């Protein structure tokens with residue numbers, strides 16, 4: 039199959055590209071790698087895919103290129119490009135979220151509508167479409183009431199997919215990812231920030247009391263769900279994709295302390311608006327329909343991410359190893 043991945047230089051997109059290449063597919067990866075401050079990390083993410091003969095790389099702003107030409111003969115499109123993260127979505131930067139998460143999705147759907155080869159569009163949605171209740175298990179039939187502008191844009195993207203499916207038959211499946219972690223996790227995400235600070239002996243800012251819990255999904259499990267969604271014969275459906283287990287932020291910090299072998303310098307800060315207190319996925323539907331079964335326990339996944347962080351910032355010789363703990367420059 040010929041497969042297009044938007045956001046291919048990102049955390050999840052780069053893992054997905056490698057898995058699809060390993061399964062024998064031709065992959066076109068697009069990302070605007072040059073635009074963000076974490077260029078070296080993106081280049082590191084892409085290293086393996088770029089070395090593969092069946093990977094075609096396009097560095098471009100998807101909002102500025104001909105999307106019809108991009109997906110012209112694609113059998114499947116994975117739409118992962120977007121701006122992720124709750125905290126940055128307030129204030130003036132909401133306009134960027136609207137462009138990257140809503141307008142871009144609409145433009146891609148217009149191109150999908152006109153495609154004669156497309157068999158599946160897989161849309162990367164988020165648990166943030168649910169908002170966050172205490173003790174709630176989120177199933178696909180739970181109310182969608184985002185509590186952050188980010189969540190709202192992801193829900194809008196999902197609903198746009200449904201509009202184009204119901205009116206034009208665009209064959210989409212949406213996956214609501216629950217906090218994804220593992221090697222290459224974005225530098226703004228919790229495990230990455232905590233592990234980097236633990237390695238470098240820097241203070242670790244923690245928002246809220248630390249008893250907030252997340253359903254943590256290891257990236258390889260998430261990739262397996264994406265691959266299953268590509269082959270799912272029905273369209274117009276949404277699935278939760280969660281992990282093996284949930285944990286609180288305090289439990290995660292204790293695990294990082296064990297990995298680092300030294301006490302952490304935790305700095306408690308007020309809880310942030312838009313951060314749900316609890317996320318917990320009901321994955322029964324994905325299990326029944328996609329055969330999804332997460333398999334990587336948190337301790338194992340965190341150990342793999344710790345190895346990555348040590349390579350990235352500990353001078354271990356990776357291409358971003360030279361970063362040496364300072365901010366990655368564009």
Ligand code: NAD
Pocket residue numbers: 044045046047048049050051068069070071074080098099100101117118119120121122123138142162163164165192214215216217218219224
């Ligand atoms: P990421 O930031 O690592 O990857 C997204 C990529 O999209 C980036 O590399 C970025 O450069 C690219 N991009 C954004 N706008 C673009 C544009 N206009 N043109 C070209 N490229 C563009 O993020 P990630 O964590 O890998 O997340 C991937 C997707 O999954 C996102 O849509 C995100 O909302 C969703 N998601 C992620 C998580 C998670 O826990 N990481 C949870 C829920 C949903």
